[in-house]
Amino acid sequence: MTLKATPLNSAHRSLGAKMVDFGGWDMPVNYGSQIEEHNAVRTDAGMFDVSHMCVVDIKGEDVRGFLRKVLANNVDKLQVPGKALYSAMLNPEGGVIDDLIVYYFSEDWFRLVVNAGTAEKDVKWLGDHKGSGITITQRRDGNDPIALIAVQGPNARAKVWQVLPTTQAASEPLKPFNVVIVPDTQFGEVMVARTGYTGEDGFEVGVSASQVEALWNAFAAAGIKPAGLGARDTLRLEAGMNLYGQDMDDSVNPLDAGLAWTVDLVSERDFIGKAALQAKGQQANFVGLILREKGGILRAHQKVIAASGNVGEITSGTFSPSMQQAIALARVPMDVAIGDTVHVEIRDKKLAASVVKLPFVRNGKVLAA
Structure with a gap:
């Protein structure tokens, strides 16, 4: 089977990365010392290629109403453009189809970032439940793909601003779980989200796939250390963050996976999987x-x-x-x-x-x- 490759594949190889099969993707596990990569994120700044994850734009009529039905967390918490929410998407039995982040830009435009291995399943599930006035566009492949770099660590934001000074005014006031999209003269439209998967501060930065290698190289020149899947796993585990397919999946309900805080069982809103969660409870x-x-x-x-x-x-x-x-x-x-x-x-x-x-x-x- 031919492995899928992100737009940064050649950059990883030029750095001598050890590449592995990660759910069908050819991804770097480390660039030398996994411990050094881990410690760079804890003490300074490191960066990860997360372009295997999939950006999904949902646009059209009553997107909010659609997401109220398919997400376990309540998108009514998102009232200010640029706010983000972590949620699970459940099957009727209460199992986790995927965990994801949803970004609110306007009433007719929400953006999801979903896991790499579940992207096709997720997009199909969403398509099966959407109304006629809604379009769902995955932005990982196709005509206008978005690539993602996560820059994490205590010095991450300052080093991102060295490379992307045009984004500082808009992104510096961002609280965690907020996002802005800013035009940049060098890299085009840049999405800067104050989110991450390491337990450290930082940004997840999205740009056109055609620009991402130049951005990666600029980040490296600014002293941001490339880090692979090995460090990403030790960092997220130290931070107590779940990995889909390992800590939960289609057969595990979120109450049993430490994700009760992402499930809204209080409001009267119904969502797919709610009845099963209420019937089973936490076990x-x-x-x-x-x-x-x-x-x-x-x-x-x-x-x-x-x-x-x-x-x-x-x-x-x-x-x-x-x-x-x-x-x-x-x-x-x-x-x-x-x-x-x-x-x-x-x-x-x-x-x-x-x-x-x-x-x-x-x-x-x-x-x-």
Whole structure:
């Protein structure tokens, strides 16, 4: 099977990146030292090619009404143009079709950014449920593709402004989960969103695919370190952020994936999957684990045994560069609480782990000990 490539593929290869198959995409896992890439984001600024993710523009009549039906979070929270919202899109059984960000530009234009591997499924699902006055356009392929670079870290915003000074006046006042679109003399129309997937401040920057390699090179010249999928995974896991297909999927409801805060069950608004969530309720807790005994690394699918004998499962695990400890995200029985000690089955051992509140790390500071 031929792997899909982002517009930055040649740039990664020219930097000597180790490339891997990531859900059918040819993507960089690292450019040398994954630890250095991770630490650059925690202490300075790093950048990720996220052009495999898909921008989807939804335009037309009563887009808000359409999104009220297909998203679990309530788009009525979006009243000021440029505001963004994190949400899940659910199937009728309450399983997560995808998690995504929705940006509000006007009543007849909302923009979604959806995951790479689910984009085709998402666009089809949306198309199957839209009204006749609505158009859905994916912007990853086709005539006018948008490419995305995430620049993350305590110095990320300042370094973006070095390269894109025309965007500073509009983007500097942005609070987290807000976006602007600014014309730039060199790079054309630039979308600057104060969002990210690392637990650090920064921007996700969207430009025309034809301009993205020049922008990537300009960011690198400004001292922003290229970072690959390896660092992206350790950073997001430290930040307690879910990865679709690993921490939740079509068979997992968001209440069991630590995403209850993204689900609006309070308003009278109906949405696809609401009845199933109300009927099932929450059946598991989603927590952080820190391994307290030596002898292994925490990995997905390892069993987690509660003091009661009830069993849960790790969904994502790694060795944390920031904490120098083995950490994990886990879906555990409802009788497991923060502060408990559980045991994780690692090969033929049962090793003790502490149950902690997420996130582990945020804005460069270790929060879980």
